[in-house]
Amino acid sequence: VIKSLKAGTNVDAWCTKCRLVLAHTIEAVAAGEIKRVQCNTCGGAHRYRATEPGTTEKSPRASAKEKSSSPKSRAGNFQRLTQNRDATQATPYSMKRRFAAGELIHHLNFGLGVVVEEKDAQKIEVLFEAGPKVLVHGREA
Numbered sequence: 282v283i284k285s286l287k288a289g290t291n292v293d294a295w296c297t298k299c300r301l302v303l304a305h306t307i308e309a310v311a312a313g314e315i316k317r318v319q320c321n322t323c324g325g326a327h328r329y330r331a332t333e334p335g336t337t338e339k340s341p342r343a344s345a346k347e348k349s350s351s352p353k354s355r356a357g358n359f360q361r362l363t364q365n366r367d368a369t370q371a372t373p374y375s376m377k378r379r380f381a382a383g384e385l386i387h388h389l390n391f392g393l394g395v396v397v398e399e400k401d402a403q404k405i406e407v408l409f410e411a412g413p414k415v416l417v418h419g420r421e422a
């Protein structure tokens with residue numbers, strides 16, 4: 282399965298402002314390559330970069346394979362984690378708030394999600410219906 286690279290879809294990319302690999306929205310694609318992205322966390326637009334500068338970039342083929350490995354089980358996990366949960370109790374996502382594992386959140390772009398892991402003081406992994414995303418939390422303005 283070839284991952285479609287279209288403007289308006291989400292991709293994980295290095296944010297030059299947040300200095301983290303985060304979910305971005307693709308702004309421009311040329312010759313099958315992502316050229317510009319907009320950070321879903323800080324809203325900043327910049328050139329696409331898959332990984333932190335200075336680290337070895339994974340080949341697109343390898344990462345596409347990883348991402349498509351188990352879409353069904355991920356969706357199943359999402360269903361399992363959100364069943365019996367009251368979506369109206371979800372906390373609106375903001376990078377300034379702090380979140381803990383198990384919390385239900387609502388993200389403007391991704392919708393309902395469950396915090397599966399507090400990765401460190403600045404990052405949480407959240408499972409959305411579309412799959413897991415790493416988001417920033419605990420950021421001061």
Ligand SMILES: [Zn+2]
Binds near residue numbers: 296297299300320324
């Ligand atoms: Zn950012």
